[in-house]
Amino acid sequence: VIHSPDSLGLACDFRQHDLVLPARNTWIMPNFPHFRLYDLPGSPCDTLGINGPVAAGEPAGVERARLAVWPNPAQASCTVQVIGEEGFSGRWALYSSAGQEVLSGVWPAGQGSQEIGLEGVAAGMYYFVLRTAGGRVLAERVAVW
16 A cells, blocks of 8 residues: 555555455455446447447358459558459448458449558458449458558
8 A cells, every 4th residue: 555645755655565355365366357348339328439349250241252352461552353243333441350441432333453552551350341332242351461
């Protein structure tokens, strides 16, 4: 216990065993509280703004292997090519593994491939998601280093 926290040096009056605990924790694991608390949806008490982790797995309706991404892993930029589709337009987004949107843009009509700049994107695993104007969702994993 520090009895005089505003005093410097020995004047702070620190005493090592001045706080008596109700139980001894000598040879057993101490109790670690659960600090990974997230917002409870709809609760007026949650003001932290921390959302829970995104569940692993891909949502229904997402098609994989219709996009080719290279180089993968990428560093400064990567090229994304749509395989087997022509004459569509849409919007693309790059999501972190936690589900946060990192980059986004427009996919012009009739363009088969596009170079995506990755400047400022931290190293990690990401998901490139392309939503076509026709309602299709195409996705592919991208590693950035």
